[in-house]
């Protein structure tokens with residue numbers, strides 16, 4: 234559990250570096266040790282029993298909690314200004330814990346119509362097996378969300394900025410709709426990171442992360458987290474994870490915590506690069522369109538300005554020549570690795586229609602705004618001159 238008052242006296246970059254530790258170091262160590270142990274010995278039979286009832290604090294078994302994992306949970310929870318956080322094996326495990334830990338037979342889920350591909354697939358194709366129905370709605374328009382609410386709607390799940398279209402949802406407006414009806418609002422904050430957006434402070438009840446992306450930031454480990462604003466919800470998520478087992482390993486937690494320490498440096502640099510790249514692409518003769526929340530013509534620009542501290546480092550665009558032109562571009566870039574995933578220090582490029590969102594039908598993709606020619610960039614921390622020169626040479630190659 235976090236002491237929220239502590240965060241008030243600390244800036245966000247300071248919190249990313251100082252929150253989440255052992256409290257009392259063992260040898261004065263500056264880095265949190267990796268407690269690579271599956272189980273924890275009890276000092277006595279009575280103490281062991283007291284840990285199980287919760288009468289005494291202390292670790293029992295790593296699936297149920299581990300000091301290294303806890304340090305990461307504390308750090309990210311502080312950044313999101315939440316009440317508690319639960320680390321998971323992957324981002325999808327975090328999303329599964331929210332959907333299956335909080336919803337059941339007969340419940341209705343309302344979800345944004347533009348989501349990470351596997352999230353869309355889970356909601357659309359897997360949840361019905363558990364008797365959970367779902368509707369997808371354009372969350373950029375609060376009036377449509379209000380219309381789509383049903384008497385049995387229990388949860389609204391949104392992603393903003395959304396993957397890959399960068400659609401922006403007004404989170405305070407969503408919270409106004411859900412709060413008074415007792416509906417939970419869950420936000421996938423992977424693209425923005427708590428550096429740029431803190432949904433719990435805007436009225437959300439839950440935040441999920443793929444820690445695999447910006448929070449870790451080095452494209453070398455998977456992880457996820459659920460951060461909540463209430464103890465009651467926290468208990469349900471914890472119970473689900475303890476029983477279904479999608480929890481995090483201590484070595485994974487240690488690697489991700491190391492990434493969290495430099496979150497501010499990386500996100501600030503990457504988004505400064507992204508804005509310059511968006512401006513460059515906008516005026517390039519071989520580029521048809523650019524979508525980036527930092528561009529004033531982006532439909533969500535004003536909402537993004539209001540609820541975010543920056544526009545992030547993800548953008549997408551269409552080149553002249555459609556899919557063939559986009560393929561040519563992707564095959565000729567040198568500093569943008571052709572790979573899915575995002576949020577690492579290195580820049581990546583991918584093609585949503587044939588890669589991350591290939592699991593959807595073409596009609597579903599077009600409904601989400603994912604056209605065949607769309608190319609997505611995850612802008613990294615390289616020198617922006619190199620990135621722009623690279624894009625320029627690859628664009629020149631398109632006939």
Ligand SMILES: *Cc1c(COP(=O)(O)O)cnc(C)c1O
Nearest residue numbers: 323324325349396423443445456
């Ligand atoms: C990557 C991603 C996920 C899934 O995370 P994994 O760690 O790959 O399981 C969920 N949501 C968004 C927005 C993502 O980018």
